[in-house]
Amino acid sequence: MVMTKGEKMVAEINHLDDRGSGRAVIWRENELGNLKKLKLTIPQTLPGEKVRVTVDQPERKRRKAMPDEIIESHAERTEASCQHFEKCGGCVWQHWHYNGQLQQKTDHVKHAIEAQGFDSSLVLDTIGMDEPWHYRNKMEFTFATDGSLGLHEQGNFRKIISLETCLIAGKEMVEAAMTVAEWVNDYNLKGYDKDLHEGLLRHLMVRQSFATGEMMLGLFATEAPDGPLQEATNELVKRIEEKFPQVKSVLWLENTAWADRTQSEKTHLLAGRDFIYDEMAGYRFRLWFDTFFQTNPTQAEKLVEIAIDLGKPMKTEKMIDLFCGVGTFSLPFASKVGKLVGIEIVESSIESAKRNAKDNGLSNTDFLAKDARNGIDQVLESFGNPELLLLDPPRSGAGGKVMRRIGRAKPERIVYVSCNPDTFATDIKELEAFGYTLNVVQPVDLFPHTVHVECVALLTYVGFPS
Numbered sequence: 001m002v003m004t005k006g007e008k009m010v011a012e013i014n015h016l017d018d019r020g021s022g023r024a025v026i027w028r029e030n031e032l033g034n035l036k037k038l039k040l041t042i043p044q045t046l047p048g049e050k051v052r053v054t055v056d057q058p059e060r061k062r063r064k065a066m067p068d069e070i071i072e073s074h075a076e077r078t079e080a081s082c083q084h085f086e087k088c089g090g091c092v093w094q095h096w097h098y099n100g101q102l103q104q105k106t107d108h109v110k111h112a113i114e115a116q117g118f119d120s121s122l123v124l125d126t127i128g129m130d131e132p133w134h135y136r137n138k139m140e141f142t143f144a145t146d147g148s149l150g151l152h153e154q155g156n157f158r159k160i161i162s163l164e165t166c167l168i169a170g171k172e173m174v175e176a177a178m179t180v181a182e183w184v185n186d187y188n189l190k191g192y193d194k195d196l197h198e199g200l201l202r203h204l205m206v207r208q209s210f211a212t213g214e215m216m217l218g219l220f221a222t223e224a225p226d227g228p229l230q231e232a233t234n235e236l237v238k239r240i241e242e243k244f245p246q247v248k249s250v251l252w253l254e255n256t257a258w259a260d261r262t263q264s265e266k267t268h269l270l271a272g273r274d275f276i277y278d279e280m281a282g283y284r285f286r287l288w289f290d291t292f293f294q295t296n297p298t299q300a301e302k303l304v305e306i307a308i309d310l311g312k313p314m315k316t317e318k319m320i321d322l323f324c325g326v327g328t329f330s331l332p333f334a335s336k337v338g339k340l341v342g343i344e345i346v347e348s349s350i351e352s353a354k355r356n357a358k359d360n361g362l363s364n365t366d367f368l369a370k371d372a373r374n375g376i377d378q379v380l381e382s383f384g385n386p387e388l389l390l391l392d393p394p395r396s397g398a399g400g401k402v403m404r405r406i407g408r409a410k411p412e413r414i415v416y417v418s419c420n421p422d423t424f425a426t427d428i429k430e431l432e433a434f435g436y437t438l439n440v441v442q443p444v445d446l447f448p449h450t451v452h453v454e455c456v457a458l459l460t461y462v463g464f465p466s
């Protein structure tokens, strides 16, 4: 059949891409009678499904199309719970029964390590949530140019879906965000226009500790909250204090940069203090607006427990926590080892880690603000070789240079916490040359209804057969 614009086609989903969308291949004849391959990306579909799609330009090699109709559905397809599912970019897998999502995550980790020559039977089943909703303790909402507040539309960073509900954010956080949205509407304040670089309000950050209940609201705006804005911001604080006594911090964060990030050039404290208290695994943490902290505290606590269980820290031992952030793993481990040094590139996180260790009465820790590579060199020189090393790098992984330094430092046990199975697999491959073996990989689902999966793995030094 010859291609026509806006043509309806039937496609069979072959696999999912790394964003969780279905992929299908269709062979088409062009006007010269030659067969051409068309690769389709079809969001909100599942492997093996047969779907009808309308393709705007079938003569191209790759197109993205939303499904018009699911002709044959996957056995685990389910009705998405959120009214915004079809448009919102937040949860891409709400149409997939939770057990199916978990299986897909386990398979992803297995494939990633298998591709590097490891035995996939070392990967355990992914630990999911009993109740996989309202798990996020931090959300960043965006203002549309008309001042309405919401989340970005899938694949379109210029469109905002108005916030009426969000099934992954903490419930009180959504209620507080709605109060801010109402206030913006009452005062007829305008949102920021990315193209014209004008307008007032950019983002609203809401973070809440599920352990202490304390909440923080941060409004990112292009102007200072004084002059004509003074009365409006006083009223906002009044409304928030009346309705949400658990809000312990209201911040106005000036950001005039072109870059569309939640950053602040000048921070104005509208009410309360500039941080909130949170707790994890029995330890207390101070969180500022820009502090990185695990966003699913229920599952993050499981990660910490598993890491301790696998690492088996001992009082007689020295330990390094590489990429330590504010000390999420350092603090619970420190009480179980002789001495712990944390290494992290962001200075404010290191300051925070030091303060958190002090607040929790820990006196056997040291924290170093350095990039991982130089940090390891410096720590090994002053601290000697650790028996235990934990690393929790960003999605890009630790990289060969860092992994080889770890290999040369020869800790007996390495606990690797990862948010990217692919970089995790390439990183641990480096350790084989240093005499390490992979013992086990435990995936944990920190982000239900998304493609992301976290894992904790144990590697031990076994040396080489003589």
Ligand SMILES: C[S@@+](CC[C@H](N)C(=O)[O-])C[C@H]1O[C@@H](n2cnc3c(N)ncnc32)[C@H](O)[C@@H]1O
Binding pocket: 292, 293, 294, 323, 324, 325, 326, 327, 328, 329, 343, 344, 345, 346, 349, 370, 371, 372, 373, 392, 393, 394, 395, 419
């Ligand atoms: C996935 S987070 C883990 C943080 C911490 N373990 C936690 O659970 O809260 C990765 C951390 O690595 C830090 N980081 C990124 N690149 C780094 C580098 N080159 N050297 C040291 N730390 C780095 C980031 O600032 C971030 O805090």
